Amino acid sequence: MNPIRAKIETRLNNLETALKAGKHLKDGDELIEVLELIESISKFWSILDDGQRDFIHASRYAVEEQKEWQ
16 A cells, blocks of 8 residues: 555554544544544545545534534
8 A cells, every 4th residue: 555545544443543532522632633633644645535525524513513423
């Protein structure tokens, strides 16, 4: 696998883990961690596939609306 794609996959996995743990529902460092993960993946927007883009949109929605990740 391309090293950039591997980096993206790792970050997506870390983001999913953080969302499942509810870190986006807390204040402080945990929320910042989620926001930084979203931004670190979003910079690769042009090479993300549709599923990955949808995941980022859903992640942003969960943060903005304070929704539990399911």
